[in-house]
Amino acid sequence: MPCGEYFTxxxxxxxxxxxxxxxxxxxxxxxxxxxxxxxxxGGTLTLFTQMYIFAIAVLGLNVILGYAGxxxxxxxxxxxxGAYTTSQLLGTGVGLLPAILLGGVVAAIVAVGFGLPxxxxxxxxxxxxxxxxxFITEWFLNNGQFDxxxxxxxxTLPSTPSIVGPVAAIGTDLDxxxxxxxxxxxxxxxxxxxxxxxxxxxFRAVHENDLSAAVLGVNVFRNKLMAFAIGGFMIGVxxxxxxxxxGFIDPQFFTLTLTLEHYVMLLFGGLxxxxxxxxxxxxxxxxxxxxxxxxxVAAEITGTNATALVPVFFGVIIIVVLVVEPKGVLAAxxxxxxxxxxxxxxx
Amino acid sequence: xxxxxxxxxxxVSGIGLGALYALIAMGFALIxxxxxxxxxxxxxxxMIGAYGVVFLGTGAVLSSPLPAFGALAATIVLGVVLGVxxxxxxxxxxxxxxxxxxxxxxxxxxxxxxxxIAFLFGRNFRSYPAELTFxxxxxxxxxATIQTAFAIAVLLALVVVxxLMLFFRYTVTGSILRAAATDEQAAMVLGVSIxxxxxxxxxxxxxxxxxxxxxxxxxxxxxxxxxxxxxIIIFAAVVFGGLDSIPGAFIGAIVVGLLQEYGSFYFEGxxxxxxxxxxxxxxxxxxxxLVVIVVKPYGLFGTERIERL
Amino acid sequence: MSADQRTxxxxxxxxxxxxxxxxxxxGCRNVNKTFGSLRAxxxxxxxxxxxxxxxxxxxxxxxxxxxxxxxxxxxxxxxxADSEVYLDGxxxxxxxxxxxxxxxxxxxxxxxxxxxxxTVIENVMTIRAVKERPNLLSALLYYGPGRQVEAxxxxxxxxxxxxxxxxxxxxxxxxxxxxxxxxxxxxxxxLALEPDVLLLDESMSGLTFDEKYDxxxxxxxxxxxxxxxxxxxxxxxxxxxxxxxxxxxLEKGGVIARGPxxxxxxxxxxxxxxxxxx
Numbered sequence: 001m002p003c004g005e006y007f008t009x010x011x012x013x014x015x016x017x018x019x020x021x022x023x024x025x026x027x028x029x030x031x032x033x034x035x036x037x038x039x040x041x042g043g044t045l046t047l048f049t050q051m052y053i054f055a056i057a058v059l060g061l062n063v064i065l066g067y068a069g070x071x072x073x074x075x076x077x078x079x080x081x082g083a084y085t086t087s088q089l090l091g092t093g094v095g096l097l098p099a100i101l102l103g104g105v106v107a108a109i110v111a112v113g114f115g116l117p118x119x120x121x122x123x124x125x126x127x128x129x130x131x132x133x134x135f136i137t138e139w140f141l142n143n144g145q146f147d148x149x150x151x152x153x154x155x156t157l158p159s160t161p162s163i164v165g166p167v168a169a170i171g172t173d174l175d176x177x178x179x180x181x182x183x184x185x186x187x188x189x190x191x192x193x194x195x196x197x198x199x200x201x202x203f204r205a206v207h208e209n210d211l212s213a214a215v216l217g218v219n220v221f222r223n224k225l226m227a228f229a230i231g232g233f234m235i236g237v238x239x240x241x242x243x244x245x246x247g248f249i250d251p252q253f254f255t256l257t258l259t260l261e262h263y264v265m266l267l268f269g270g271l272x273x274x275x276x277x278x279x280x281x282x283x284x285x286x287x288x289x290x291x292x293x294x295x296x297v298a299a300e301i302t303g304t305n306a307t308a309l310v311p312v313f314f315g316v317i318i319i320v321v322l323v324v325e326p327k328g329v330l331a332a333x334x335x336x337x338x339x340x341x342x343x344x345x346x347x
Numbered sequence: 348x349x350x351x352x353x354x355x356x357x358x359v360s361g362i363g364l365g366a367l368y369a370l371i372a373m374g375f376a377l378i379x380x381x382x383x384x385x386x387x388x389x390x391x392x393x394m395i396g397a398y399g400v401v402f403l404g405t406g407a408v409l410s411s412p413l414p415a416f417g418a419l420a421a422t423i424v425l426g427v428v429l430g431v432x433x434x435x436x437x438x439x440x441x442x443x444x445x446x447x448x449x450x451x452x453x454x455x456x457x458x459x460x461x462x463x464i465a466f467l468f469g470r471n472f473r474s475y476p477a478e479l480t481f482x483x484x485x486x487x488x489x490x491a492t493i494q495t496a497f498a499i500a501v502l503l504a505l506v507v508v509x510x511l512m513l514f515f516r517y518t519v520t521g522s523i524l525r526a527a528a529t530d531e532q533a534a535m536v537l538g539v540s541i542x543x544x545x546x547x548x549x550x551x552x553x554x555x556x557x558x559x560x561x562x563x564x565x566x567x568x569x570x571x572x573x574x575x576x577x578x579i580i581i582f583a584a585v586v587f588g589g590l591d592s593i594p595g596a597f598i599g600a601i602v603v604g605l606l607q608e609y610g611s612f613y614f615e616g617x618x619x620x621x622x623x624x625x626x627x628x629x630x631x632x633x634x635x636x637l638v639v640i641v642v643k644p645y646g647l648f649g650t651e652r653i654e655r656l
Numbered sequence: 657m658s659a660d661q662r663t664x665x666x667x668x669x670x671x672x673x674x675x676x677x678x679x680x681x682x683g684c685r686n687v688n689k690t691f692g693s694l695r696a697x698x699x700x701x702x703x704x705x706x707x708x709x710x711x712x713x714x715x716x717x718x719x720x721x722x723x724x725x726x727x728x729x730x731x732x733x734x735x736x737a738d739s740e741v742y743l744d745g746x747x748x749x750x751x752x753x754x755x756x757x758x759x760x761x762x763x764x765x766x767x768x769x770x771x772x773x774x775t776v777i778e779n780v781m782t783i784r785a786v787k788e789r790p791n792l793l794s795a796l797l798y799y800g801p802g803r804q805v806e807a808x809x810x811x812x813x814x815x816x817x818x819x820x821x822x823x824x825x826x827x828x829x830x831x832x833x834x835x836x837x838x839x840x841x842x843x844x845x846x847l848a849l850e851p852d853v854l855l856l857d858e859s860m861s862g863l864t865f866d867e868k869y870d871x872x873x874x875x876x877x878x879x880x881x882x883x884x885x886x887x888x889x890x891x892x893x894x895x896x897x898x899x900x901x902x903x904x905x906l907e908k909g910g911v912i913a914r915g916p917x918x919x920x921x922x923x924x925x926x927x928x929x930x931x932x933x934x
Contacts, residue, residue: 010807143624198785212769217757217786308465315459
């Protein structure tokens with residue numbers, strides 16, 4: 001706590017950025033992502049866009065897993081629902097924004113549906129039922145019998161749709177970058193707000209001790225469903241943006257590997273922390289990109305299948321993080337900071 | 348067009364497939380019963396078994412492969428070693444950690460295993476050495492026949508389920524395992540050395556899972572990545588059976604095997620009554636799983652835990 | 657043992673509830689609970705008047721905690737019995753536990769059951785949020801009413817922490833605190849509900865004499881100043897006789913005696929249960 005600053009009201013103390021230094025950091029930090037497109041080239045810009053889109057999905061996972069503690073193994077399925085809904089709706093000409101948001105709504109509805117068993121069972125059962133959802137979704141999307149519903153397994157999205165209805169076409173890399181940035185900032189803000197209000201607290205209470213929470217007045221079932229809805233919506237929106245960014249969709253994009261990847265991001269940064277999730281997405285996306293390029297080179301030189309090793313690295317990172325610091329890198333950084341603050345005296 | 352002899356044939360192969368799943372499902376149930384670990388990597392471990400034979404017994408990777416049956420034996424030994432190694436290196440770190448961490452660790456292990464296999468073999472089908480493929484089918488009564496791999500699986504699964512039941516009921520180690528399963532820390536405090544018994548459980552579990560994987564591969568004359576999906580299909584079996592019950596896992600697996608065979612015969616392709624599209628055979632057990640979770644989450648033999656405050 | 661047999665065995669202090677359960681601040685009638693073959697609670701009826709301080713005593717395994725769990729809806733009583741639970745005149749037999757908590761039934765736990773990874777202030781804020789929470793939209797936007805509700809909750813929670821002398825621990829993670837403080841956090845948490853009736857499940861077990869003294873001081877103040885109705889499970893008979901208006905003695909799931917502490921402790925039946933001497 002810095003010296004010389006005092007709070008005179010509850011509201012100022014409960015603000016997100018209560019200290020002067022933090023406000024200064026925000027003023028200088030916030031414009032950076034908006035200026036990025038003027039500093040980096042096309043390839044890197046796309047990487048950033050990708051990062052923001054994944055960040056939205058990981059923030060959604062953070063609401064369900066980090067806050068409410070429900071193990072959901074259907075990141076791929078929820079994103080696919082968002083992506084295919086968006087693709088189908090774009091064809092009707094409603095515009096990009098409504099299509100993406102409705103994609104989120106569809107994912108949220110399915111997420112709530114799969115949260116319903118949590119009325120009777122917990123934890124592990126939700127993990128398996130959502131894992132089953134993942135497999136069923138993949139089968140459903142690959143299945144030609146259902147083309148009328150999902151519009152075919154492989155689809156190309158219109159490259160320059162209008163934003164709402166017939167107004168304002170967008171489509172350049174720069175447009176998508178800003179669209180994703182706005183979405184990720186909005187969802188990060190919403191997650192932070194959720195976390196510091198009663199609803200977020202109740203989610204965490206459900207996570208930490210659902211029995212005593214219920215006896216003390218928390219409607220556990222309702223809160224779980226709410227977490228599923230909010231998280232599912234965010235993941236679905238991320239799926240829609242993902243589809244639009246890539247320009248075409250294929251069930252192969254939305255497999256269990258994607259779920260694993262998002263778990264790596266969230267666990268690496270720190271479960272239940274918005275800044276942790278964002279940090280995790282940033283670090284892991286860059287790491288994966290570097291790794292993929294490196295393995296690509298290795299694959300060409302050795303003539304082996306080296307790119308298939310990516311999940312191996314992810315798996316190892318997850319296990320190492322869980323063994324060394326289950327609360328993620330952000331918590332570890334906090335410990336380092338605390339150590340340095342007290343250094344050289346350990347008290 | 349449901350005619351009796353085809354129905355019988357499908358039923359027989361359903362039981363055969365179910366027996367294969369039973370090995371993998373019992374591997375899961377055993378570990379859950381003893382250590383409380385919910386192993387989401389069963390499918391990948393089965394795949395290690397299946398591809399282990401390809402690795403050791405064909406020229407896919409090694410320049411001088413072992414003879415077929417040597418490769419088979421070596422793979423099973425490999426499974427045992429893997430079981431011990433996993434317990435020592437990974438799962439010991441997570442004793443007493445929240446369920447969430449353990450589940451994620453097994454998922455991560457699954458990713459590691461399948462990544463390695465994809466690295467070594469690509470995601471393609473790899474056929475088995477000729478000695479290990481059975482072109483002939485065994486004749487049963489009433490004109491029904493059964494694939495040799497399925498027949499072996501049925502016998503083996505029966506042996507394993509009765510051996511495990513007898514083991515838990517009548518041996519000292521079995522009762523130690525039961526004690527450890529009830530309360531790990533209490534068992535430790537009472538001086539029961541559970542380390543060795545837990546290592547034993549992992550060994551048995553991974554060995555029978557790997558054998559299940561090998562037989563699964565044999566039934567289609569070679570190893571393929573589709574075996575990975577077994578990991579989720581057996582959940583239908585164990586949840587229906589009641590999670591920590593070994594006979595429950597066995598019965599559940601038979602039910603699931605039957606469902607899959609009926610599903611793929613009567614609901615997909617040219618033989619279908621209602622064609623729902625390719626791959627429905629594997630989806631039917633998953634739909635069954637969802638129904639079980641909603642209707643009877645504690646399964647056939649599972650007991651509902653009494654929560655205390 | 658059937659209910660009839662117990663009636664015949666009852667001492668002079670048996671009899672029914674003090675007031676009919678329907679009119680009580682918290683009451684139940686003919687409640688049974690069976691676990692497998694074990695009858696944990698056997699035909700218990702209670703009627704606790706508003707403003708009373710009632711202690712439930714009995715040997716281990718007498719069904720005290722199970723009875724509390726039934727009263728606040730954590731367990732549902734056996735279906736076959738014609739059992740009823742009343743809270744402030746309303747029949748709540750079919751309502752879930754969270755509803756009863758919001759209707760003014762607080763509870764502390766024998767095993768604490770705190771949200772261990774959170775700070776003290778977060779623990780209390782969580783339960784405060786049950787009482788008065790912003791709607792989802794204003795919470796997500798943190799604007800307008802959502803913001804005011806949070807500030808008001810924080811003010812109220814700080815009062816409670818102040819009252820229970822938890823001020824210096826407010827930013828500590830609960831898991832790191834000593835048992836005495838954790839018990840107080842548990843109490844603070846249930847006070848955040850602003851309950852009319854507070855169920856205390858051995859809230860003094862494991863405490864030192866000083867800590868016990870403090871807890872009794874807090875409870876007495878609440879009882880006298882706020883008129884809080886207290887239902888307390890407690891093993892320390894000295895404490896029980898000193899503070900409570902009435903006692904209920906349970907054995908093997910059934911009520912064997914009830915009444916003012918002095919009369920109950922003199923009852924030969926109670927003495928038999930406690931000392932094993934006839």
